[in-house]
Amino acid sequence: xxxxxxxxxxxxxxxxxxxxxxxxxxxxxxxxxxxxxxxxxxxxxxxxxxxxxxxxxxxxxxxxxxxxxxxxxxxxxxxxxxxxxxxxxxxxxxxxxxxxxxxxxxxxxxxxxxxxxxxxxxxxxxxxxxxxxxxxxxxxxxxxxxxxxxxxxxxxxxxxxxxxxxxxxxxxxxxxxxxxxxxxxxxxxxxxxxxxxxxxxxxxxxxxxxxxxxxxxxxxxxxxxxxxxxxxxxxxxxxxxxxxxxxxxxxxxxxxxxxxxxxxxxxxxxxxxxxxxxxxxxxxxxxxxxxxxxxxxxxxxxxxxxxxxxxxxxxxxxxxxxxxxxxxxxxxxxxxxxxxxxxxxxxxxxxxxxxxxxxxxxxxxxxxxxxxxxxxxxxxxxxxxxxxxxxxxxxxxxxx
Amino acid sequence: xxxxxxxxxxxxxxxxxxxxxxxxxxxxxxxxxxxxxxxxxxxxxxxxxxxxxxxxxxxxxxxxxxxxxxxxxxxxxxxxxxxxxxxxxxxxxxxxxxxxxxxxxxxxxxxxxxxxxxxxxxxxxxxxxxxxxxxxxxxxxxxxxxxxxxxxxxxxxxxxxxxxxxxxxxxxxxxxxxxxxxxxxxxxxxxxxxxxxxxxxxxxxxxxxxxxxxxxxxxxxxxxxxxxxxxxxxxxxxxxxxxxxxxxxxxxxxxxxxxxxxxxxxxxxxxxxxxxxxxxxxxxxxxxxxxxxxxxxxxxxxxx
Numbered sequence: 214x215x216x217x218x219x220x221x222x223x224x225x226x227x228x229x230x231x232x233x234x235x236x237x238x239x240x241x242x243x244x245x246x247x248x249x250x251x252x253x254x255x256x257x258x259x260x261x262x263x264x265x266x267x268x269x270x271x272x273x274x275x276x277x278x279x280x281x282x283x284x285x286x287x288x289x290x291x292x293x294x295x296x297x298x299x300x301x302x303x304x305x306x307x308x309x310x311x312x313x314x315x316x317x318x319x320x321x322x323x324x325x326x327x328x329x330x331x332x333x334x335x336x337x338x339x340x341x342x343x344x345x346x347x348x349x350x351x352x353x354x355x356x357x358x359x360x361x362x363x364x365x366x367x368x369x370x371x372x373x374x375x376x377x378x379x380x381x382x383x384x385x386x387x388x389x390x391x392x393x394x395x396x397x398x399x400x401x402x403x404x405x406x407x408x409x410x411x412x413x414x415x416x417x418x419x420x421x422x423x424x425x426x427x428x429x430x431x432x433x434x435x436x437x438x439x440x441x442x443x444x445x446x447x448x449x450x451x452x453x454x455x456x457x458x459x460x461x462x463x464x465x466x467x468x469x470x471x472x473x474x475x476x477x478x479x480x481x482x483x484x485x486x487x488x489x490x491x492x493x494x495x496x497x498x499x500x501x502x503x504x505x506x507x508x509x510x511x512x513x514x515x516x517x518x519x520x521x522x523x524x525x526x527x528x529x530x531x532x533x534x535x536x537x538x539x540x541x542x543x544x545x546x547x548x549x550x551x552x553x554x555x556x557x558x559x560x561x562x563x564x565x566x567x568x569x570x571x572x573x574x575x576x577x578x579x580x581x582x583x584x585x586x587x588x589x590x591x592x593x594x595x596x597x598x599x600x601x602x603x604x605x606x607x608x609x610x611x612x613x
Numbered sequence: 614x615x616x617x618x619x620x621x622x623x624x625x626x627x628x629x630x631x632x633x634x635x636x637x638x639x640x641x642x643x644x645x646x647x648x649x650x651x652x653x654x655x656x657x658x659x660x661x662x663x664x665x666x667x668x669x670x671x672x673x674x675x676x677x678x679x680x681x682x683x684x685x686x687x688x689x690x691x692x693x694x695x696x697x698x699x700x701x702x703x704x705x706x707x708x709x710x711x712x713x714x715x716x717x718x719x720x721x722x723x724x725x726x727x728x729x730x731x732x733x734x735x736x737x738x739x740x741x742x743x744x745x746x747x748x749x750x751x752x753x754x755x756x757x758x759x760x761x762x763x764x765x766x767x768x769x770x771x772x773x774x775x776x777x778x779x780x781x782x783x784x785x786x787x788x789x790x791x792x793x794x795x796x797x798x799x800x801x802x803x804x805x806x807x808x809x810x811x812x813x814x815x816x817x818x819x820x821x822x823x824x825x826x827x828x829x830x831x832x833x834x835x836x837x838x839x840x841x842x843x844x845x846x847x848x849x850x851x852x853x854x855x856x857x858x859x860x861x862x863x864x865x866x867x868x869x870x871x872x873x874x875x876x877x878x879x880x881x882x883x884x885x886x887x888x889x890x891x892x893x894x895x896x897x898x899x900x901x902x903x904x905x906x907x908x909x910x911x912x913x914x915x916x917x
Contacts (some may be wrong), residue, residue, distance in 0.1 A: 285623055297816075298819075298820075299666070299816055299819075312629065318819075319820050320819045320821075320822050320823055320828075321822075321823075324820075325820055326816075326817075326820045327814075327819065328816070328817055330811075332813035332814050332817035334814060334817070334818070334832060335814075335836070336835050336836060345818070345821050345823075345831075346821030346822050349822030349823050349827065350822055373649075393817075393821070394821075397821065397822065401907065406789075426764070456719065475630055541779040574823050581842055
């Protein structure tokens with residue numbers, strides 16, 4: 214069921230053919246009309262002269278699941294804490310439904326947060342933890358009771374209402390934290406590394422539950438994470454942050470297949486990069502002379518590259534290995550890039566096998582192949598000579 | 614010998630040390646006091662009878678045991694001098710501890726909210742009075758509070774009073790001395806509890822719509838209760854038995870039990886009655902400790 218859900222969400226959020234999506238301008242959403250739910254404009258926050266968040270602007274529409282991804286210290290948590298009201302921006306505006314909330318105190322914002330270590334009140338029961346925000350909202354006793362019951366059912370905690378947080382497992386605590394932050398029906402739910410404390414299996418099932426809850430309630434979620442698999446799994450769009458700036462805001466596919474910079478290409482997933490110089494420009498095709506991989510044919514990027522010095526990047530799974538090169542149809546426009554080398558390392562990872570190939574130029578490239586059959590008599594071994602080939606379409610051209 | 618036994622033997626020895634300490638330096642002396650409290654006063658050295666003479670043989674020891682009586686405890690109950698002393702001690706301790714909590718909590722809270730590097734300095738400032746002897750500090754207060762002391766001179770110089778005010782030997786002076794002396798004992802446990810509290814809990818409460826006051830009242834304060842209990846016990850118990858501060862700073866019209874004890878022991882040379890008063894005081898002070906212990910145990914069981 215989980216796998217089906219995953220597949221469906223991605224279908225919904227990535228309509229149309231992948232190629233069409235990659236061609237679209239970034240960060241405009243299929244159905245973005247009118248005012249976004251949240252508009253962040255040029256927000257800056259400095260701590261002791263260091264700009265933790267340095268001029269971030271982005272729009273989030275209602276019902277969206279956005280992930281802020283980045284290495285530690287990139288400013289993603291500071292940005293989230295500014296949205297919650299725990300930090301005040303030095304510059305910029307944060308418009309929630311058109312109202313600037315930058316200076317509004319945390320307890321007066323229609324925004325709730327799920328904390329990294331859950332921050333459950335240790336002296337209160339599960340029920341009282343969930344009811345805490347409802348009581349502050351001045352709801353009647355009966356309304357609170359109904360709402361708590363609803364939340365308990367939503368996160369599947371029936372029967373544990375009277376327990377204290379320290380009588381719960383990590384997964385159960387995570388659910389209480391989610392229920393507590395959802396109880397007030399916030400316009401925006403902020404999640405600060407909500408799954409970091411869970412083990413891998415539990416984290417994966419919880420990701421699916423988070424997505425289901427988000428879709429069912431139609432709420433807007435912003436999640437901060439340093440785990441790119443998590444960001445790609447749960448989010449409609451991912452904002453990659455680096456050194457306080459928003460490096461790219463795009464769908465998971467755009468981010469992976471069309472990274473805007475070399476830093477993003479290398480931060481998200483694995484990638485082989487060949488530095489070189491543009492030698493010739495034909496229609497929609499560039500020829501790049503690289504130091505390590507000879508002359509490569511690359512499809513022309515949508516955003517024209519001004520400089521002659523470029524980097525040609527290609528994901529490991531897009532490199533094909535074979536004993537002999539593919540039959541090259543010279544007449545065809547689809548020329549193929551061919552490299553030759555020797556297998557220098559093999560890592561069997563279950564679903565895929567990762568190879569390192571030492572090219573004749575001395576450079577090492579990584580290639581990964583799906584293990585589509587159980588018995589693979591043809592698997593490549595150490596020291597074996599192979600041809601590495603890939604098409605111009607599979608390359609991404611980036612600034613050096 | 615199994616590996617387990619080898620590893621646990623030193624651990625067991627280490628666990629015995631505090632018990633041994635308690636037996637040697639608390640239980641044995643307490644046994645002496647207990648025994649004296651059951652004896653009769655006498656003009657002798659030591660000033661009570663019967664005195665055990667271990668060389669006199671079993672029969673003599675038996676006679677001595679038979680001579681023990683509860684007369685001194687009867688006296689404690691019948692003479693309201695003692696009862697009033699106990700009540701006054703409890704009253705002074707309750708009022709002082711209340712004021713200490715009211716003053717100490719905001720200070721500890723403020724300290725815990727300071728930037729990390731300032732917290733160590735604040736902590737030093739709280740502890741620094743201990744560098745000077747307790748007695749010297751109390752004598753310093755006498756100096757400040759006396760007729761021509763610093764306080765009166767300052768007040769006169771500022772024309773706030775036209776003639777010196779009597780500060781010394783008043784109730785206020787005694788409370789001032791107690792609060793001044795015990796404040797660190799209230800602040801330190803409170804600070805320790807507040808400093809280690811997860812600030813995210815307060816943020817979570819604010820995030821869920823609690824105003825700053827509600828955040829404090831519903832989250833910070835309940836979670837600091839272990840520190841409050843520790844601070845209250847640390848102050849309340851010694852204040853009940855306090856002798857020096859009331860003796861030096863308070864008037865002589867009402868005595869705390871520590872003063873009564875001292876009087877019986879040194880002035881009246883009535884060791885048995887003094888001992889009985891001390892034993893009764895100890896029993897009295899066990900009550901808050903037992904309550905605290907019960908509360909903690911209940912909390913622990915709830916967790917389980």
